[in-house]
Amino acid sequence: MSKASNILFLMTDQHRVDTLGAYGNRLAATPVLDELARTGTRFDRWYTPTAICTPARASLLTGQAPFRHKVLANHERNVGYLEDLPDGQFTFSEALRDKGYNCGLIGKWHIGNHKRAADLGFDGPDLPGWHNPVENEDYLAYLSENGLPPYEISDRVRGVLPNGGPGNLLAARLHQPVEATFEYYLATRAIELLERYAADAEESGTPFFLELSFYGPHLPYIVPNEYFDMFDPEQIELPKSISEDFVGKPPVQKNYSAHWTFDTMPLAVSRKLIAVYWGYVALIDKQIGRVIEAMERLGLTGDTAVFFTCDHGEFTGSHRLHDKGPAMYEDIYRTPGLLRVPGAPAGIVRTEFVSLMDATATILELAGIDPSLAVDSRSLMPLVRGEEVDWQEDIVCEFHGHHFPYPQRMLRNDRYKLVVNPDSVNELYDLEIDPDELVNGYEQAGMAEIRASMMRRLYALLVERGDNFYHWMTSMYEVGDVLHDPTLSGLDESTYQK
Incomplete structure (x- = not known):
């Protein structure tokens, strides 16, 4: 070429x-x-x-x-x-x-x-x-x-x-x-x-x-x-x-x-x-x-x-x-x-x-x-070039506000989209059955496993990037293993085991 x-x-x-x-x-x-x-x-x-x-x-x-x-x-x-x-x-x-x-x-x-x-x-x-x-x-x-x-x-x-x-x-x-x-x-x-x-x-x-x-x-x-x-x-x-x-x-x-x-x-x-x-x-x-x-x-x-x-x-x-x-x-x-x-x-x-x-x-x-x-x-x-490539199977997007501060993070994969809204309800869409994103399935019992796995995945990607939005997620959701002191205090040994 x-x-x-x-x-x-x-x-x-x-x-x-x-x-x-x-x-x-x-x-x-x-x-x-x-x-x-x-x-x-x-x-x-x-x-x-x-x-x-x-x-x-x-x-x-x-x-x-x-x-x-x-x-x-x-x-x-x-x-x-x-x-x-x-x-x-x-x-x-x-x-x-x-x-x-x-x-x-x-x-x-x-x-x-x-x-x-x-x-x-x-x-x-x-x-x-x-x-x-x-x-x-x-x-x-x-x-x-x-x-x-x-x-x-x-x-x-x-x-x-x-x-x-x-x-x-x-x-x-x-x-x-x-x-x-x-x-x-x-x-x-x-x-x-x-x-x-x-x-x-x-x-x-x-x-x-x-x-x-x-x-x-x-x-x-x-x-x-x-x-x-x-x-x-x-x-x-x-x-x-x-x-x-x-x-x-x-x-x-x-x-x-x-x-x-x-x-x-x-x-x-x-x-x-x-x-x-x-x-x-x-x-x-x-x-x-x-x-x-x-x-x-x-x-x-x-x-x-x-x-x-x-x-x-x-x-x-x-x-x-x-x-x-x-x-x-x-x-x-x-x-x-x-x-x-x-x-x-x-x-x-x-x-x-x-x-x-x-x-x-x-x-x-x-x-x-x-x-x-x-x-x-x-x-x-x-x-x-048309090559077979090992490519990430999802994508993270972010928003910080326009008329007013409004932080959001999004994880989109092949079928689902998770949106974390700290001051409001979170969103979860099944784009296979709801491509127009009309039904927020975040609280639906049948979406619990998807919700949990996507939350953990988003958390891991934000930690890897160094996007401090993950600190909010640490205390609010089940995010899997946490390798830092979530209180940032450094003063209470019970919160952080080396």
Whole structure:
């Protein structure tokens, strides 16, 4: 197998796996990403380490789990956590720079507050924030240079908050041609940087890493007419979990449903929201296609590995929720993950549990850098090569809060999911008989053995990682052998036998 020296990393934000044709959506308009899956590897169990933008993106950059890098919340809703990675923190971008790579980022940064992408080795315009920064000077200059009209919207979709005020904007019709959209602008800037990097490669053999990171399809779904109306809402099948009653679930989920105003909007509006969301995905797929075509035109396809993934998923009405939050459902934790490496087999489908963080070690290996520098990451290259691999049979995810601190840990294996919620009821789902996660089986007598074995397994993995969440579990649950003083006192010999 030939080794790719260049890397194109395509990323979206808040992207459901079931919006892509490659993952089974028969109505999807995603031919570019479907072709990437057909010619590369599709990962069917690709999970985010945490379903929130900044911590997930920091985990990708560092190859570290959120509890380790400690950037645990988005700046806009930060409730007291670190806002930036510390000086001296390992990042793959700086490692690539040290290796002689050109390293570029076009689009969403959103990793911290004060530090920018340029501070960590990336070329590209400075584009901070969580949503399309339509007032950014580089975007406005792009519109002006091309005689394109400014941002303007109508047909706003929003519900009513519990306090009677207007809810968050969920969608709107954009009165700009496609060429003026922020997504088109980002693809254009990515092509320009790709052309510059291709010239450097031709002249001096300099390899490149280029990340194109779209802000969408994160809500609000703001797209022009042809995408706003692309899908007929009557053809949209509402998710089964729209029947969620929150019985036996942590109360915070019902509170979040009220915050996202689901019950204040008719189901017809929910169908329209999903239709517009799919349209947003189609718009992004089209722009990715422009970049792929440029890569082919520049003769880069044969030595460029191409990734596609996102930071986390989106509810779009599932469980009567929108956005993401303190609920560890598949809708926001399982995400798309595609990887095509020149010379690797085409059409591979892997069902191992892999993480967004595993992209970090993979990037390093492709660049000829020690992948162990990404300490919570494992290279995906053996899976891409189609090898039989001894791989972990489950995955741990974590959450620390968004609007308020809210610690959670999740263990997902082939059939079951355990979620530990210290301030509330724990959750246990049998995904074989309840794939929509509607019935919390944690207290069911028939689940006692599964509950106990998964609790012990989660505990052991957290201890192995050094995630101090395990201290709560030590005193609250049967977790098996404990090899430390759970009181941390060191003063009572009866609590700890050497």
